[in-house]
Amino acid sequence: xxxxxxxxxYLFRKEGQNVTxxxxxxxxxxxxxxxxxxPGQGLRLIYYSQIVNDFQKGDIAEGYSVxxxxxxxxxxxxxxxxxxxxxxxLCASRETGTRTDTQYFGPGxxxxxx
Amino acid sequence: QKEVEQNSGPLSVPEGxxxxxxxxxxxxxSQSFFWYRQYSGKSPELIMSIYSNGDKxxxxxxxxxxxxxxxxxxxxxxxxxxxxxxxxxxxxxxxSSYKLIFGSGxxxxxxx
Numbered sequence: 001x002x003x004x005x006x007x008x009x010y011l012f013r014k015e016g017q018n019v020t021x022x023x024x025x026x027x028x029x030x031x032x033x034x035x036x037x038x039p040g041q042g043l044r045l046i047y048y049s050q051i052v053n054d055f056q057k058g059d060i061a062e063g064y065s066v067x068x069x070x071x072x073x074x075x076x077x078x079x080x081x082x083x084x085x086x087x088x089x090l091c092a093s094r095e096t097g098t099r100t101d102t103q104y105f106g107p108g109x110x111x112x113x114x
Numbered sequence: 115q116k117e118v119e120q121n122s123g124p125l126s127v128p129e130g131x132x133x134x135x136x137x138x139x140x141x142x143x144s145q146s147f148f149w150y151r152q153y154s155g156k157s158p159e160l161i162m163s164i165y166s167n168g169d170k171x172x173x174x175x176x177x178x179x180x181x182x183x184x185x186x187x188x189x190x191x192x193x194x195x196x197x198x199x200x201x202x203x204x205x206x207x208x209x210s211s212y213k214l215i216f217g218s219g220x221x222x223x224x225x226x
Contacts, residue, residue, distance in 0.1 A: 042218040045213055105159070
């Protein structure tokens with residue numbers, strides 16, 4: 001099956017800990033994105049990557065880090081510098097080639113700080 | 115700051131009625147527009163994309179785009195209780211990043 005997978009589905013973090021959220025896709029998409037969603041709000045862009053070994057900060061990158069060593073994988077690390085990390089984290093990938101900028105989402109990871 | 119605005123709702127309609135969801139955006143040169151449906155606790159799923167002024171129909175869904183007035187709407191005909199969800203409007207700026215800017219969503223309730 002083609003798609004985007006995220007793990008874990010639920011994640012609990014203690015204050016001061018770094019945690020890493022996994023995002024994998026087998027759609028052969030070049031571009032990948034990380035968003036954060038807080039209750040009752042839309043999605044806000046954390047980081048994005050348009051090609052392997054390259055990524056850019058989004059609107060709320062402080063306290064987060066990413067890597068893009070493989071086309072299929074775009075992990076997000078929530079560091080202890082992120083003061084309010086409790087949120088729903090969504091990974092997306094985008095079709096490339098012909099004129100299309102449609103993004104497709106993984107199932108999400110719900111992070112809670114204890 | 116580029117913005118996308120939606121009424122948070124809830125918009126309540128009876129089963130079988132037409133639900134009309136609206137979205138306005140501030141970046142006049144935006145070119146690509148999307149509607150996503152998000153069930154509670156789930157990730158967004160794409161409903162429609164629209165790029166040109168006018169209407170685009172897909173089954174019970176119709177997206178309408180008016181670039182001069184900077185709004186995009188989604189009509190859902192013959193609304194079903196299963197349509198009850200939050201509908202997110204997203205706009206893509208014209209730079210090469212293909213980032214999406216999301217509205218906060220409109221919650222739709224379809225009453226049986």
